Amino acid sequence: MKTSIATVSISGDLREKLEAIAAAGFDGVEIFENDFLSFDRSPAEVRRMALDLGLEITLFQPFRDFEGLPALQRAQSFERAERKFDLMEELGAPLMLVCSNVAPAALGGIDRAAADFHELGEQARKRGLKIGYEALAWGRHINDHRDAWEIVRRADHPNVGVILDSFHSLSRRIDSDSIRAIPGDKIFIVQLADAPALDMDLLYWSRHFRNMPGEGDLPVVDFARAVVATGYDGPFSLEIFNDQFRSGSPRAIAQDGHRSLVFLMDEVRAAEPELSHSLPILPPRRMVKGVSFIEFTADEAEAQSLRSMLRQLGFAFTGRHKNKNVERFTQGDINIVVNTEREGLAHAAYVTHGTSAYAMGLLVDDAQAALDRAKALGAQPFLQGVAPGELAIPAVRGVGGGVIYFLDDHSDLAKVWDIEFEPLPPQTGGAGLIGFDHVAQTMNYEEMLTWILFYRSIFDVDKGPMVDVIDPSGLVRSQVISNETGTLRLTLNGAESHRTLAGRFIAETFGSSVQHIAFVSNDIFATAAKLKENGLVTLEISPNYYADLEARLGLGAETIAKLKSANLLYDRDEKGEYFQLYSANFGDGFFFEIVQRKGAYAGFGAINAPFRIAAQKRASRPASVPRR
Numbered sequence: 001m002k003t004s005i006a007t008v009s010i011s012g013d014l015r016e017k018l019e020a021i022a023a024a025g026f027d028g029v030e031i032f033e034n035d036f037l038s039f040d041r042s043p044a045e046v047r048r049m050a051l052d053l054g055l056e057i058t059l060f061q062p063f064r065d066f067e068g069l070p071a072l073q074r075a076q077s078f079e080r081a082e083r084k085f086d087l088m089e090e091l092g093a094p095l096m097l098v099c100s101n102v103a104p105a106a107l108g109g110i111d112r113a114a115a116d117f118h119e120l121g122e123q124a125r126k127r128g129l130k131i132g133y134e135a136l137a138w139g140r141h142i143n144d145h146r147d148a149w150e151i152v153r154r155a156d157h158p159n160v161g162v163i164l165d166s167f168h169s170l171s172r173r174i175d176s177d178s179i180r181a182i183p184g185d186k187i188f189i190v191q192l193a194d195a196p197a198l199d200m201d202l203l204y205w206s207r208h209f210r211n212m213p214g215e216g217d218l219p220v221v222d223f224a225r226a227v228v229a230t231g232y233d234g235p236f237s238l239e240i241f242n243d244q245f246r247s248g249s250p251r252a253i254a255q256d257g258h259r260s261l262v263f264l265m266d267e268v269r270a271a272e273p274e275l276s277h278s279l280p281i282l283p284p285r286r287m288v289k290g291v292s293f294i295e296f297t298a299d300e301a302e303a304q305s306l307r308s309m310l311r312q313l314g315f316a317f318t319g320r321h322k323n324k325n326v327e328r329f330t331q332g333d334i335n336i337v338v339n340t341e342r343e344g345l346a347h348a349a350y351v352t353h354g355t356s357a358y359a360m361g362l363l364v365d366d367a368q369a370a371l372d373r374a375k376a377l378g379a380q381p382f383l384q385g386v387a388p389g390e391l392a393i394p395a396v397r398g399v400g401g402g403v404i405y406f407l408d409d410h411s412d413l414a415k416v417w418d419i420e421f422e423p424l425p426p427q428t429g430g431a432g433l434i435g436f437d438h439v440a441q442t443m444n445y446e447e448m449l450t451w452i453l454f455y456r457s458i459f460d461v462d463k464g465p466m467v468d469v470i471d472p473s474g475l476v477r478s479q480v481i482s483n484e485t486g487t488l489r490l491t492l493n494g495a496e497s498h499r500t501l502a503g504r505f506i507a508e509t510f511g512s513s514v515q516h517i518a519f520v521s522n523d524i525f526a527t528a529a530k531l532k533e534n535g536l537v538t539l540e541i542s543p544n545y546y547a548d549l550e551a552r553l554g555l556g557a558e559t560i561a562k563l564k565s566a567n568l569l570y571d572r573d574e575k576g577e578y579f580q581l582y583s584a585n586f587g588d589g590f591f592f593e594i595v596q597r598k599g600a601y602a603g604f605g606a607i608n609a610p611f612r613i614a615a616q617k618r619a620s621r622p623a624s625v626p627r628r
């Protein structure tokens with residue numbers, strides 16, 4: 001499989017774009033005309049640049065409003081094509097994309113368009129060039145790939161083929177199986193893009209909201225399967241018009257793009273093994289059973305307050321690392337690791353981000369295979385020195401620079417705590433916390449799609465719908481990554497404004513990181529009582545919240561009083577109930593949450609978030625500011 005991407009998909013000038021595209025591992029590039037026009041180097045120099053970077057120019061585009069015109073304009077559009085053929089020859093671009101006519105002057109008529117393409121094909125043949133016809137979803141007469149193919153079929157010229165673009169077809173809900181009727185050698189290139197499900201004008205949706213396959217909601221896998229079934233063996237080329245990508249880092253966006261194509265082709269191969277001989281074979285998406293541990297990096301002073309907070313939360317100090325300044329705290333199935341090493345990545349993370357939860361251990365079905373798959377998808381493996389008696393735990397760097405370790409239960413990794421840690425005498429107590437409910441990562445909104453693609457491509461997980469969380473100072477968008485059984489739940493929170501609590505957290509810790517960890521209790525009232533006894537300071541919720549809860553949900557006065565005295569938040573839906581309790585902040589905006597789910601409640605209490613956030617903001621006000 002050859003990979004390609006249109007220059008329009010990423011930011012920068014043409015040189016920066018080409019460099020980022022090459023660095024991400026693409027085989028080819030589509031030159032978008034405006035990216036060339038706004039660049040100050042000659043076509044020959046651009047050709048040279050691409051060649052030197054090892055990039056094949058797959059396409060030159062777009063050529064607009066060509067077919068079906070009345071006589072005078074028709075003659076002019078053929079003239080115009082000749083000029084662009086000159087440019088393509090100099091650039092070394094073999095194929096021109098002609099998108100369907102949107103001009104009011106276009107006359108329509110399949111045979112008229114076919115005749116135009118036959119003639120243009122003949123002109124192109126003389127130059128050794130090819131023409132591909134793409135139906136824009138908003139084309140005046142042609143807006144469906146089935147009609148574009150019919151025109152190409154009737155044009156009946158070896159230099160004229162059809163160009164398929166998943167956005168145009170899928171946004172109009174055209175059945176992808178219709179592609180299977182097109183001969184593979186008449187498909188001259190295939191463009192791919194996904195998009196979030198949004199109900200809006202097609203042109204606006206296409207020009208601003210496309211994203212990488214796997215990042216959106218369109219059935220791009222079905223589309224690509226149909227293409228592969230035709231025998232098409234040309235490039236799969238990303239063409240992503242996205243405002244965010246235009247302002248993002250060219251390298252990061254190009255890397256996401258390459259990852260999305262590798263992931264997509266892997267899904268195609270899994271769905272149609274008999275058709276996909278030429279596609280690379282990756283270890284399958286790994287099953288994640290859950291979070292095994294969260295590791296904090298801290299200096300000695302802050303580690304001291306973290307330890308005491310963990311004790312108040314009912315954790316026991318159960319192990320000391322044999323060689324490092326690393327401690328293990330446990331409760332139920334929860335492991336919290338506190339790392340105060342003065343060297344290595346933990347320390348580097350401390351120096352850049354301060355005390356933070358910089359690493360996460362995931363329990364997967366096969367740790368080595370998870371690492372292999374992650375590497376095949378371009379993740380950066382994390383290697384650090386392994387002392388005698390220690391395990392080489394497979395690990396990769398996450399998107400924010402933190403670490404994700406992979407553990408499994410059928411290798412020595414299952415015994416990591418026994419192998420690497422000196423056990424301490426067992427302790428009784430605890431506060432009834434039995435496991436991780438979810439881990440919440442905070443990031444800049446622009447980074448969110450990168451994380452989603454990272455998790456979805458490596459692991460067998462799904463993404464939930466985007467939820468708006470209202471912070472009194474702005475919007476935070478939240479999306480959940482979870483496995484089928486709900487034993488893994490990661491909430492990703494994307495901050496757009498630095499004034500929100502999430503935005504301030506990013507600013508103060510200098511980057512994306514775990515902002516809170518939610519533990520499960522099976523009896524949250526008993527847990528709350530125990531935490532109080534242990535002296536844990538919890539987040540104080542406004543009394544106004546409870547008055548509304550009573551009115552809105554008709555909970556009895558007694559229940560309301562119980563919730564209120566324990567500072568619990570409450571939500572209910574048709575599936576069940578949800579109780580939440582928050583700790584006071586630790587350091588720069590990190591906190592713990594304790595939740596109890598009853599029935600099959602699967603949400604995260606989004607309705608309560610504004611009240612929780614407001615309470616956190618009140619609590620973090622300096623004491624000298626008088627409360628009104």
Ligand SMILES: O=C(O)c1ccc(O)c(O)c1
Pocket residue numbers: 061062097099134136165206207239
């Ligand atoms: O938005 C457009 O005009 C446009 C142009 C060229 C394409 O290949 C495309 O998919 C869309």
Ligand SMILES: [Mg+2]
Pocket residue numbers: 134165191239
């Ligand atoms: Mg296109």
